[in-house]
Amino acid sequence: MFWEIGSRAILDDVGVLAPAGAVTGLLGPNGSGKSTLLRVLAGVQQAGRASSSGTPTTTFDGADLAALPRRERARVLALVEQDATTDLPLSVLDAVLLGRIPHRSLLAGDSDADRAAAHAALDAAGAKELADREVGTLSGGERQRVHMARALAQQPRLLLLDEPTNHLDIAAQLHAMRVLRDLAADGVTVVAALHDLNLAASTCDHLVLLDHGRVVAAGTVGEVLVPDVLEPVYGVRVDVLRHPRTGRPVLSFERG
Numbered sequence: 001m002f003w004e005i006g007s008r009a010i011l012d013d014v015g016v017l018a019p020a021g022a023v024t025g026l027l028g029p030n031g032s033g034k035s036t037l038l039r040v041l042a043g044v045q046q047a048g049r050a051s052s053s054g055t056p057t058t059t060f061d062g063a064d065l066a067a068l069p070r071r072e073r074a075r076v077l078a079l080v081e082q083d084a085t086t087d088l089p090l091s092v093l094d095a096v097l098l099g100r101i102p103h104r105s106l107l108a109g110d111s112d113a114d115r116a117a118a119h120a121a122l123d124a125a126g127a128k129e130l131a132d133r134e135v136g137t138l139s140g141g142e143r144q145r146v147h148m149a150r151a152l153a154q155q156p157r158l159l160l161l162d163e164p165t166n167h168l169d170i171a172a173q174l175h176a177m178r179v180l181r182d183l184a185a186d187g188v189t190v191v192a193a194l195h196d197l198n199l200a201a202s203t204c205d206h207l208v209l210l211d212h213g214r215v216v217a218a219g220t221v222g223e224v225l226v227p228d229v230l231e232p233v234y235g236v237r238v239d240v241l242r243h244p245r246t247g248r249p250v251l252s253f254e255r256g
């Protein structure tokens with residue numbers, strides 16, 4: 001995938017393979033292109049265009065996502081954006097019910113099944129008690145849970161998330177990552193941009209590391225989260241320990 005804003009290449013020949021039924025972590029320093037990639041994949045990137053070097057190809061289950069009508073695409077994929085805000089005076093339940101729109105006929109209102117799906121999504125996202133609140137009055141972490149609930153209510157087969165643990169306390173972070181793992185176990189393809197490399201180490205099956213709009217590494221946690229790969233990209237010193245129970249890497253960082 002190639003994407004440019006003005007004359008600058010933001011994504012330069014980025015190819016990402018996200019295995020079905022797995023959690024893929026999208027890593028990279030600030031400005032490396034993670035949000036742009038997710039937004040181009042979701043078909044919502046406004047700034048910039050596919051550069052003349054090539055058109056973005058976003059194939060999912062054999063279908064070209066970019067070619068799908070918007071409504072049909074929304075039945076396949078959901079995007080949880082970073083710090084998404086709304087000025088609309090919406091209740092949390094109504095905000096989550098927006099996720100049901102792609103699944104019902106255009107003129108129909110919310111059905112009992114839609115309401116049940118929205119409540120189940122709120123429950124799964126740890127936001128059950130927020131259902132009657134107004135979205136604009138929520139804290140950052142509460143709002144993040146509601147965005148997750150809206151995406152869950154959409155029941156996508158491809159779930160894209162930009163920093164889904166932003167604003168969340170540690171228990172809520174672990175809960176959110178557990179939700180992603182459960183979705184993957186149900187066959188959903190999950191791609192999450194993450195800054196916390198230890199969260200990626202403990203949760204992801206597959207990692208893609210971006211730097212300056214290019215993929216510099218892709219593979220398993222054991223292949224990507226190693227000093228030789230991370231140190232030149234982040235400019236810090238990395239030590240890799242082993243988690244005593246899971247055997248997964250635990251990373252420690254020092255200024256380079």
Ligand SMILES: Nc1ncnc2c1ncn2[C@@H]1O[C@H](COP(=O)(O)OP(=O)(O)OP(=O)(O)O)[C@@H](O)[C@H]1O
Pocket residue numbers: 005010028029030031032033034035036037047
């Ligand atoms: N509308 C825009 N106009 C100009 N440059 C932009 C625009 N949107 C993004 N960029 C630039 O594109 C590059 C990639 O941005 P992007 O938001 O995709 O990075 P990111 O990896 O998600 O960063 P972060 O970790 O800081 O959220 C950055 O250098 C950014 O400044």
